[in-house]
Amino acid sequence: MERNDWEERYSQRSRWMTSSIIREILKFAQQPDIISLAGGWPDAALFPVKEMDEIVHDALMHNPGPTLQYGVTEGYKPFRGALAELMSERGISIDEDNLLVTSGAQQALDLVGRLLIDPGDTILVEKPTYLGAIQAWRAYGAQFVTIDLDDDGMCTDQLEDILREHQPKFIYALPNFHNPAGVTMSLERRKQLVTLANSYSITIVEDDPYGQLRYEGDHIPPLVALDAAGNNGPGEKYLRGNVIYAGTFSKILAPGLRLGWICAPPDAARRLVMAKQGTDLHTSTLSQAIAYGFCQRGLLPGQVQRILDTYRLRRDAMLEALAEYFPPGVRWTRPEGGLFLWVMLPDGFDSVELLQETLKKERVAFVPGTAFYTDGSGHDTLRLTFASSPPEVVKQGVKRLGRAIANHTPK
Amino acid sequence: MERNDWEERYSQRSRWMTSSIIREILKFAQQPDIISLAGGWPDAALFPVKEMDEIVHDALMHNPGPTLQYGVTEGYKPFRGALAELMSERGISIDEDNLLVTSGAQQALDLVGRLLIDPGDTILVEKPTYLGAIQAWRAYGAQFVTIDLDDDGMCTDQLEDILREHQPKFIYALPNFHNPAGVTMSLERRKQLVTLANSYSITIVEDDPYGQLRYEGDHIPPLVALDAAGNNGPGEKYLRGNVIYAGTFSKILAPGLRLGWICAPPDAARRLVMAKQGTDLHTSTLSQAIAYGFCQRGLLPGQVQRILDTYRLRRDAMLEALAEYFPPGVRWTRPEGGLFLWVMLPDGFDSVELLQETLKKERVAFVPGTAFYTDGSGHDTLRLTFASSPPEVVKQGVKRLGRAIANHTPK
Numbered sequence: 001m002e003r004n005d006w007e008e009r010y011s012q013r014s015r016w017m018t019s020s021i022i023r024e025i026l027k028f029a030q031q032p033d034i035i036s037l038a039g040g041w042p043d044a045a046l047f048p049v050k051e052m053d054e055i056v057h058d059a060l061m062h063n064p065g066p067t068l069q070y071g072v073t074e075g076y077k078p079f080r081g082a083l084a085e086l087m088s089e090r091g092i093s094i095d096e097d098n099l100l101v102t103s104g105a106q107q108a109l110d111l112v113g114r115l116l117i118d119p120g121d122t123i124l125v126e127k128p129t130y131l132g133a134i135q136a137w138r139a140y141g142a143q144f145v146t147i148d149l150d151d152d153g154m155c156t157d158q159l160e161d162i163l164r165e166h167q168p169k170f171i172y173a174l175p176n177f178h179n180p181a182g183v184t185m186s187l188e189r190r191k192q193l194v195t196l197a198n199s200y201s202i203t204i205v206e207d208d209p210y211g212q213l214r215y216e217g218d219h220i221p222p223l224v225a226l227d228a229a230g231n232n233g234p235g236e237k238y239l240r241g242n243v244i245y246a247g248t249f250s251k252i253l254a255p256g257l258r259l260g261w262i263c264a265p266p267d268a269a270r271r272l273v274m275a276k277q278g279t280d281l282h283t284s285t286l287s288q289a290i291a292y293g294f295c296q297r298g299l300l301p302g303q304v305q306r307i308l309d310t311y312r313l314r315r316d317a318m319l320e321a322l323a324e325y326f327p328p329g330v331r332w333t334r335p336e337g338g339l340f341l342w343v344m345l346p347d348g349f350d351s352v353e354l355l356q357e358t359l360k361k362e363r364v365a366f367v368p369g370t371a372f373y374t375d376g377s378g379h380d381t382l383r384l385t386f387a388s389s390p391p392e393v394v395k396q397g398v399k400r401l402g403r404a405i406a407n408h409t410p411k
Numbered sequence: 412m413e414r415n416d417w418e419e420r421y422s423q424r425s426r427w428m429t430s431s432i433i434r435e436i437l438k439f440a441q442q443p444d445i446i447s448l449a450g451g452w453p454d455a456a457l458f459p460v461k462e463m464d465e466i467v468h469d470a471l472m473h474n475p476g477p478t479l480q481y482g483v484t485e486g487y488k489p490f491r492g493a494l495a496e497l498m499s500e501r502g503i504s505i506d507e508d509n510l511l512v513t514s515g516a517q518q519a520l521d522l523v524g525r526l527l528i529d530p531g532d533t534i535l536v537e538k539p540t541y542l543g544a545i546q547a548w549r550a551y552g553a554q555f556v557t558i559d560l561d562d563d564g565m566c567t568d569q570l571e572d573i574l575r576e577h578q579p580k581f582i583y584a585l586p587n588f589h590n591p592a593g594v595t596m597s598l599e600r601r602k603q604l605v606t607l608a609n610s611y612s613i614t615i616v617e618d619d620p621y622g623q624l625r626y627e628g629d630h631i632p633p634l635v636a637l638d639a640a641g642n643n644g645p646g647e648k649y650l651r652g653n654v655i656y657a658g659t660f661s662k663i664l665a666p667g668l669r670l671g672w673i674c675a676p677p678d679a680a681r682r683l684v685m686a687k688q689g690t691d692l693h694t695s696t697l698s699q700a701i702a703y704g705f706c707q708r709g710l711l712p713g714q715v716q717r718i719l720d721t722y723r724l725r726r727d728a729m730l731e732a733l734a735e736y737f738p739p740g741v742r743w744t745r746p747e748g749g750l751f752l753w754v755m756l757p758d759g760f761d762s763v764e765l766l767q768e769t770l771k772k773e774r775v776a777f778v779p780g781t782a783f784y785t786d787g788s789g790h791d792t793l794r795l796t797f798a799s800s801p802p803e804v805v806k807q808g809v810k811r812l813g814r815a816i817a818n819h820t821p822k
Contacts, residue, residue, distance in 0.1 A: 005612050006678050009580070011529045011551075017685045039481070047479045049471040056467045060460040068458045068665035070450070103514055103669075103691040110690045114550070118422045136689040139525070140422075169420070201416050254479035256696030258514075267417050274428045278547040279521045280514040284695045285667030 016138045028359065035397035037384040038365040040179065040339050046310060047254050048294075048303050055293030056286070067289045073277045074269075075101025075261070076288045082295035083261050086247075090211070091225035094238045097266040100273050103283045105209055105260040107276075108246035109133050112205050113140040114275045115268070116169055124168035126154055128342075128372030128381070130179050130207065133172055142169075144374035149178065151333065153185025156192040163200050170203035170244075175223060176211040177338025180372045180383035184336055187220050194226045197242045206245045210338035212252055212304050215312040217336050224263060241265050244272075249291050251339070252304050257287040311339070317391035318384065318398055325402030332384075339387040342369075344380060348410040351382040357408060362400040427549045439770065446808035448795040449776040451590065451750050457721060458665050459705075459714050466704030467697070478700045484688045485680075486512025486672070487699045493706035494672050497658075501622070502636035505649045508677040511684050514694045516620055516671040518687070519657035520544050523616050524551040525686045526679070527580055535579035537565055539753075539783030539792070541590050541618065544583055553580075555785035560589065562744065564596025567603040574611050581614035581655075586634060588621040588749025591783045591794035595747055598631050605637045608653045617656045621749035623663055623715050626723040628747050635674060652676050655683075660702050662750070663715050668698040722750070728802035729795065729809060736813030743795075750798040753780075755791060759821040762793040768819060773811040 028034070059067040066076060074080065080096040087094050102108045109132065117123070119141025125133065127146035134144070145166045148155040154173060162168070173193065175185035185193075197204045206223045224238070224245035231240040248260035262272055276282075294300050318341060322332055329346040343366075345351060351368040358364050369381025384401075386394050439445070470478040477487060485491065491507040498505050513519045520543065528534070530552025536544065538557035545555070556577045559566040565584060573579070584604065586596035596604075608615045617634045635649070635656035642651040659671035673683055687693075705711050729752060733743055740757040754777075756762060762779035769775050780792025795812075797805050 006676065006682075009527060009614055010682060011525070011527055011532075013529070013551075014526050014682060014686060017682075017689060041481055044476045044480050047475050049475050049479070052479075053468055053471045056471075057464055060464045060467075064458050064460050065455045066667075068460075068463075068667040069455050070452055070661075070666045103695075106689075107691045114422070115425050116420060116422055118424070121422075132689070132692070139686070139689050140424075203420055250481075255481045256477075256479040258691060258693070258695045265417065271417075271421060271425060271428075275425060275550070278428060278517075278543070278550050279690070280518040280669060281543070282669070284514075284669045284698055286697065286701075287695055290697075 013139055013141070016141060018135060018138065028365065034359070034363050034365050035393055035400065036365040036388060037386070037394070037397050037401070038367050039388065040385055041388050042251055042255060042307075043310065043388055046307055048299070051294070051299055052290055055290055055297070059286075059289040059293060063289070067286055069285065071282045071285045071288070073100070073282045074273045075099065075283065076285060076292065079288045079292040079295075082292055086295065087263055091221040092228045092238060092263070093235070094263055098238050098263050098269055100262050100269055100276065101283045101288060102246075102260045102262055102276070103280060104250060104255070104258040105207065105246045105248035106132055106136065108260050108262045109136040109205075109207070111262070111272050111275045111279070112244055113137045113142065115271055116203065117142050121169040122166050124162060124166065124171045125374060126172070126174065126178070126181075128180055128369060128378055129172065129374070130174060131371045133207070134374055146374060149181050149183060151183055153178065153183050153189055154193065156189045156196070159193065159196050163196060163202060168202065170205050171197060172205045172207065173223060174207045175220070176208055177213065177335050177340070179209070179338070180340050180367070180369065181342045182333040182335035182338060182340045183342075184220070190220065190223055190226055194223055194230060194243075198227070198230060202242065204243045206243050208245060209248045209251055213307060213311060213339070214337035215308060215315055238263070238265055244268060252300065252307065253291060253294060257284070257290060259283065259287045259291055311387050313391050314386040314389070314394050315341075317394045318386035321395040321398035325399045327402065327406040330405060339385045341384050341386060343382045343384060345382070345405065347380065349380045349408070350410060351379060353411065354382070354404065354408055358401060358404040362404045364397050364400045364404070366401065424550055424552070427552060429546060429549065439776065445770070445774050445776050446804055446811065447776040447799060448797070448805070448808050448812070449778050450799065451796055452799050453662055453666060453718075454721065454799055457718055459710070462705070462710055463701055466701055466708070470697075470700040470704060474700070478697055480696065482693045482696045482699070484511070484693045485684045486510065486694065487696060487703065490699045490703040490706075493703055497706065498674055502632045503639045503649060503674070504646070505674055509649050509674050509680055511673050511680055511687065512694045512699060513657075513671040513673055513687070514691060515661060515666070515669040516618065516657045516659035517543055517547065519671050519673045520547040520616075520618070522673070522683050522686045522690070523655055524548045524553065526682055527614065528553050532580040533577050535573060535577065535582045536785060537583070537585065537589070537592075539591055539780060539789055540583065540785070541585060542782045544618070545785055557785060560592050560594060562594050564589065564594050564600055565604065567600045567607070570604065570607050574607065574613060579613065581616050582608060583616045583618065584634060585618045586631070587619055588624065588746050588751070590620070590749070591751050591778070591780065592753040593744040593746035593749060593751045594753075595631070601631065601634055601637055605634055605641060605654075609638070609641060613653065615654045617654050619656060620659045620662055624719060624722060624750070625748035626719060626726055649674070649676055655679060663711065663718065664702060664705060668695070668701060670694065670698045670702055722798050724802050725797040725800070725805050728805045729797035732806040732809035736810045738813060738817040741816060750796045752795050752797060754793045754795060756793070756816065758791065760791045760819070761821065762790060764822065765793070765815065765819055769812060769815040773815045775808050775811045775815070777812065
């Protein structure tokens with residue numbers, strides 16, 4: 001009996017789901033002779049395996065219960081304490097009620113969608129924006145409107161008109177070292193954004209995976225800190241405000257742990273915990289124990305410094321190589337941190353077409369920009385990462401890509 | 412400025428979400444002088460910490476990439492290979508396309524809801540049923556109809572009428588050592604269920620967290636194996652069929668790893684992978700590496716045997732104590748495996764009321780049965796676990812609970 005009637009069984013929601021084009025490309029990009037400037041993968045050579053091994057050993061021998069047993073949905077309490085300290089270094093005074101631990105920042109985005117989005121709701125995103133957020137929120141039936149980005153981040157001068165016209169359910173912002181654009185939002189614009197969200201009572205979802213990876217200049221306070229300062233008394237924790245902040249250990253420790261967190265006003269945090277409970281009960285207690293061990297032993301600053309020292313050289317190598325090898329008419333951003341840099345090709349270029357050619361002839365991979373646009377535009381853009389390979393390889397990759405661009409004739 | 416306008420921002424979906432009463436009780440039950448017969452927690456003393464420590468050490472030193480880096484959504488390929496072998500021991504021939512790794516079996520339930528449920532859809536569940544499933548699927552707007560359970564599991568003689576009348580989107584079944592009821596579905600009824608689901612083209616969601624924990628009698632094939640045999644040629648893998656099977660390492664290794672899997676026909680499996688991608692990208696690669704290490708080193712059978720030897724004695728202790736200490740008029744099930752046993756109190760009893768009294772006067776915790784009913788009934792039932800404490804403590808707990816029941820005067 002031949003039968004395949006599953007198609008009729010799927011929910012409407014499942015028809016909104018898409019697979020990420022990046023993940024498909026990455027499968028190809030893992031072939032050994034390809035130089036990949038595509039994925040946002042940290043360099044595995046920087047994973048602190050020795051420290052982790054010791055921490056796991058200690059946790060298993062001396063604290064097996066909290067390390068391996070069922071835990072509470074909001075996360076291991078001492079670990080949430082450590083996260084509160086970590087957030088205080090980022091400029092905001094909170095306590096454990098403001099926090100929940102998530103299975104990576106991707107889950108934070110999913111839970112936000114679950115909590116806030118009804119089918120047909122409009123979400124305001126930057127143009128371009130992180131494709132994992134688009135993917136997460138499309139599954140909840142979200143529609144998108146966009147706001148432009150320039151070298152100072154979100155163009156907040158457009159914001160009030162958009163809020164009035166579209167009344168979005170929330171604003172999604174990546175203020176630090178934007179993925180994919182590589183730009184950073186200025187302090188002034190952050191203040192404008194927070195003030196406007198406050199006057200319109202609109203939620204901001206702040207995604208900050210790369211904030212600690214700053215290679216030059218001073219840290220700028222996250223939106224959540226500015227918002228908390230405006231809505232709460234001095235010394236008061238984050239009781240009132242409009243920001244849901246998502247952090248992660250993927251870029252400062254290891255992505256395979258799937259460990260992130262949400263910081264939000266207590267009522268929203270409590271509701272997010274409820275949303276998470278039905279989803280996966282709680283995040284791996286072993287992953288929590290490892291990150292907690294890092295915090296407790298004071299190992300995070302050293303680990304971040306190692307990453308900074310390594311990635312800064314790679315960024316510099318990529319910027320040098322771009323200046324040397326890219327043909328005239330191509331422009332790119334100059335990131336002060338993070339993993340990514342954004343390339344704008346001359347008119348008429350299609351980066352998907354270019355990628356196919358580049359993979360074949362030059363054995364270099366990148367991510368076509370169109371994946372980061374909610375409206376199908378962005379064909380003449382692409383995203384490069386400098387973080388995954390040593391400086392010489394980054395340079396070699398840019399050289400090959402520059403050659404491919406120079407030799408490419410748009411159809 | 413005092414403001415709390417978050418309430419208006421939440422989605423309709425979030426209003427369907429509830430927190431689990433069990434989790435609230437468990438918080439209380441963790442006080443040190445309470446004997447908890449409540450949670451479904453494995454005994455932490457059985458966690459194989461030494462083996463895990465060695466496996467983690469090896470994985471970090473010799474294989475840091477796959478252990479800590481981003482991975483594919485469907486799960487680490489060699490690990491899925493090991494899972495296919497594990498499923499073949501359970502009587503079904505599959506390959507990696509039938510499998511995805513999940514963040515615990517709870518995520519399997521969530522992804523199933525995401526894939527299959529439109530708001531207003533009807534799901535057929537056993538009465539009583541696992542409350543985590545109710546919680547997961549309510550969030551997708553599911554309605555429930557129920558089918559009775561007896562000592563041979565789901566009363567399949569009622570099934571055809573219910574399928575005709577309610578046309579449920581899927582049937583949720585826990586055939587082995589039911590949570591909460593402790594009963595096991597007979598082979599004959601399994602065959603009936605699979606046959607009917609096939610004729611009506613209805614999906615079965617088979618939840619099998621305890622299948623390996625059988626203390627007496629022979630293993631009975633899971634629904635997925637019976638379904639595969641009926642729908643596919645000899646030697647053919649599971650290409651056609653109606654069952655989505657959820658397994659987990661929570662009870663045979665450690666729940667804190669949050670590690671489970673789904674086995675399904677390839678098309679459904681592929682859609683579930685897509686559903687998972689937007690949710691959390693993938694499950695902890697470290698957790699996968701640990702379970703894979705256990706499979707590869709052939710350590711699972713020994714670990715399961717240790718658990719069996721321990722829990723069998725506890726089950727026997729509980730059954731003895733129930734016979735000795737419980738007053739006449741109380742009935743209970745006799746589980747052949749798993750963690751749970753189901754108690755039916757005399758008419759007029761309310762187990763929530765009883766629990767409040769028991770916690771105060773006798774310092775014993777259990778789970779009131781009503782949590783496992785979708786229609787608010789079941790007030791005269793409760794769930795006990797025998798797995799969490801040594802035999803003497805189990806006996807002591809039952810003795811105290813028996814005293815509480817004997818002294819309890821229903822309001």
